[in-house]
Amino acid sequence: SQQGEEDPQALSIQEGENATMNCSYKTSINNLQWYRQNSGRGLVHLILIRSNEREKHSGRLRVTLDTSKKSSSLLITASRAADTASYFCATDEGGAQKLVFGQGTRLTINP
């Protein structure tokens, strides 16, 4: 079963603009992770944010976590064509070892 929901399901923006993707989940978590997946390829780990953290940065990525609303957002600043991919959030459902993924956001960066 899929725990999270990403919003929007698809996003198309111009190169250089910022892209924001949102993720909502249902149960308590210890951490939330964001992944990128290029078409037909494996998942690339982007960032992990723990339940006691509210914001985390990595390069052009900014992730926020609001455990009271059970939601997270991923912001990609100054987007590039190479950022075109599907982005997934995944949670650990209360500390379980398995990750539960949403359906992902398909991001297209237009040159």
Added chain:
Amino acid sequence: DTGVSQDPRHKITKRGQNVTFRCDPISEHNRLYWYRQTLGQGPEFLTYFQNEAQLEKSRLLSDRFSAERPKGSFSTLEIQRTEQGDSAMYLCASSSDRGEKFFGPGTRLTVL
């Protein structure tokens, strides 16, 4: 290369045949996971090993599926009597105790 590797990358088989996939995790990782992903969906958990012990199996893992990690290093996932519904990307991931899970490139299975 110190990442997770999977073999083969692509497998085409006829319905009813058996297939086996291999996953080599990051060497210092004691946890290994298998996931399945169908087109347009997020990955779905199949099973999890800590060292050589298989600690959790999803109900998605029917009795036609079996996974092993005999020496706590590489793992194999076997599907017996494949069905067309088994066509998917099979992803392997590994992690240490820190929680970050790193995925391999996946094995794409097509059942004709």
